[in-house]
Amino acid sequence: MPDLVRFGVSLDKSLLKKFDRHLAARKCPTRSKAIENLIREEVIGGEWLDGRSPVAGTLTVVYSHHKRQLVNHLLNVQHDYQPIIISTQHIHLDHDNCLEVIVLKGKSAEVQDLADRIRAAKGVKHAALTMTTNV
């Protein structure tokens, strides 16, 4: 179970008013929730810059399946990084394109490395890395 700590924050009244309006537009129920989200994004960003921190993330890859060698190449690259890959989901996006989501857990430098290698493969149209966290 989460172990909650409560603390006070002082904020300029007019900034708080703008923030509340912003939250209403984004459907965010409470300030606490919104501030928690901002803090988590900030912490994740810091962990990502520091290559040694353990992170969780997903790599979204779109590629043309018409190149049969590409499918094998992507499998080979993934096997080189087997210890940091948890699982892979494959979607037939349309007639020409596949979308694959690779769930990753490891040091951010390794995760970034895998993303670079997949992005560099001929026929890969897009490889977007999303960093998240279990904290």
Added chain:
Amino acid sequence: MPDLVRFGVSLDKSLLKKFDRHLAARKCPTRSKAIENLIREEVIGGEWLDGRSPVAGTLTVVYSHHKRQLVNHLLNVQHDYQPIIISTQHIHLDHDNCLEVIVLKGKSAEVQDLADRIRAAKGVKHAALTMTTNV
């Protein structure tokens, strides 16, 4: 099969030299590939800002499974957006946390809307949207 067009680009010599060094560090095999990646990122960014463009994307969600109501709530929200959800993958990230990847295809405004609703749910720690494309 992709229908390729070839065209010429003029670039300052010293900028090109820096770009080539940058590509070598990122393991990118050719300038054409790197430029294709930059162009695609730029086009995707534009489509995302324009809410009506059809996009493909993934939503990475991390949440604590200790709140049983949350799991039901997330399912309910997803059923409200059933036409734009292709599939969902679930990972037991650690003792406390689940990671879910939702693959989406729809107008970018709707996709963003779903992300906002899931991000706002109590117990959801992170909801990161990755926009991609089939072009």
Added chain:
Amino acid sequence: MPDLVRFGVSLDKSLLKKFDRHLAARKCPTRSKAIENLIREEVIGGEWLDGRSPVAGTLTVVYSHHKRQLVNHLLNVQHDYQPIIISTQHIHLDHDNCLEVIVLKGKSAEVQDLADRIRAAKGVKHAALTMTTNV
């Protein structure tokens, strides 16, 4: 004088610990200050997306002064946007390049428009827009 409001925030203990470590590394003195910064960035981002909000910002432009027509062109463009330009600072960055900082105040759509026009000028190497706020 600023009119301060104080309110409470609840946060998971382990996330707060990571945040405190992150703040120490970035030399941030207090949590309140850090949270204020995050909130302001979020509000500014929202105002920027909504084209009608009044914003303040700076446009950093680097260009080669060897093209005399460019200098005149940049002046002409700026005069078209005179109502939203507060002032301009010019730096001789090196033998070939000028750096100009244009301070802007206006609707975010107009400000973005000016940035696009300057970025499009031949000989302009970089035109980076920084959005800020007076709140």
Added chain:
Amino acid sequence: MPDLVRFGVSLDKSLLKKFDRHLAARKCPTRSKAIENLIREEVIGGEWLDGRSPVAGTLTVVYSHHKRQLVNHLLNVQHDYQPIIISTQHIHLDHDNCLEVIVLKGKSAEVQDLADRIRAAKGVKHAALTMTTNV
């Protein structure tokens, strides 16, 4: 004078069509210019991540001038970083707020360091760093 190199790029026809539409909307006159901009942004991003590269940049600071100690503190901090500060421009943004733009040239780690110290000062509302380049 710039020393131009010309090289060919191959691109999928439908991606190129979308890119051309995107450029028209952003008022960009030619593909070469747009690609040059994308490449420069990519190179600048790489230089910024590598702390030792020499960069040029601007720091946009908004603060309340009602705190007299703040003005002195900001001056003191800037003098600690005198070798990397080229010049400063000061704007009276409104009754309460000052906007200052500091033009910087130095290693990206030092520039980031100065930004962190100014951002941490009580009364500073916003400190946004824009990295640019003379290449």
